[in-house]
Amino acid sequence: GQNIDQPTxxxxxxxxxxxxxxxxxxxxxxxxxxxxxHAGEAPTFxxxxxxxxxxxxxxxxxxxxxxxxxxxxxxxxxxxxxxxxYLCAVRNQAGTxxxxxxxxxxxxxx
Amino acid sequence: ETGxxxxxxxxxxxxxxxxxxxxxxxxxxxxxxxxxxxxxxxLELMFVYSLEExxxxxxxxxxxxxxxxxxSHLFLHLHTLQPEDSALYLCASSPxxxxxxxxxxFFGEGSRLTVL
Numbered sequence: 001g002q003n004i005d006q007p008t009x010x011x012x013x014x015x016x017x018x019x020x021x022x023x024x025x026x027x028x029x030x031x032x033x034x035x036x037x038h039a040g041e042a043p044t045f046x047x048x049x050x051x052x053x054x055x056x057x058x059x060x061x062x063x064x065x066x067x068x069x070x071x072x073x074x075x076x077x078x079x080x081x082x083x084x085x086y087l088c089a090v091r092n093q094a095g096t097x098x099x100x101x102x103x104x105x106x107x108x109x110x
Numbered sequence: 111e112t113g114x115x116x117x118x119x120x121x122x123x124x125x126x127x128x129x130x131x132x133x134x135x136x137x138x139x140x141x142x143x144x145x146x147x148x149x150x151x152x153l154e155l156m157f158v159y160s161l162e163e164x165x166x167x168x169x170x171x172x173x174x175x176x177x178x179x180x181x182s183h184l185f186l187h188l189h190t191l192q193p194e195d196s197a198l199y200l201c202a203s204s205p206x207x208x209x210x211x212x213x214x215x216f217f218g219e220g221s222r223l224t225v226l
Contacts, residue, residue, distance in 0.1 A: 033212075042220065094165075097143065100155075102151060
């Protein structure tokens with residue numbers, strides 16, 4: 001079966017750091033993705049991890065531990081525009097599609 | 111401009127109507143996807159086409175019928191839908207092939223469907 005868990009909602013203040021966790025139990029694994037989706041807009045790609053460790057891209061970093069079935073997205077120096085839904089997704093073993101979690105809605109306040 | 115264009119952006123239809131959603135990608139990708147996004151639920155994979163062949167059909171009711179005439183176009187034909195089918199239908203495309211492509215998905219902005 002496929003199960004991807006992430007918190008439903010998180011809140012933070014401008015300038016802070018927030019970590020959004022994702023745990024997964026899937027029948028196969030071929031990479032983990034994070035997407036950002038602002039209300040009323042298309043999801044956009046943030047990061048990709050296929051090996052264990054940390055991938056850093058500007059203010060955003062993503063971490064993967066395959067043995068623990070665990071990833072997190074770290075957002076630094078939060079800005080109001082970071083208020084959005086953050087979607088964790090795992091690519092299936094065949095590599096044909098992404099399976100998504102429910103998403104974490106992050107609200108950033110001043 | 112996301113490179114993936116969906117029309118119509120909004121659609122209201124009765125349960126006996128037949129309508130179609132259209133998706134077009136200008137990115138040179140050769141895989142295309144339909145996802146359904148409902149409130150409080152994860153994005154649900156519906157169909158995947160790779161090189162114009164359907165490679166995933168995720169137990170979707172037959173009232174949804176996909177069509178992929180070429181690698182740039184994808185349709186979702188709708189007939190005798192139910193109110194619970196009301197949702198945002200997202201189309202996506204991705205490259206298929208050698209590394210270093212991550213295979214990330216490029217999404218359109220979706221078609222918001224309301225079934226009365």
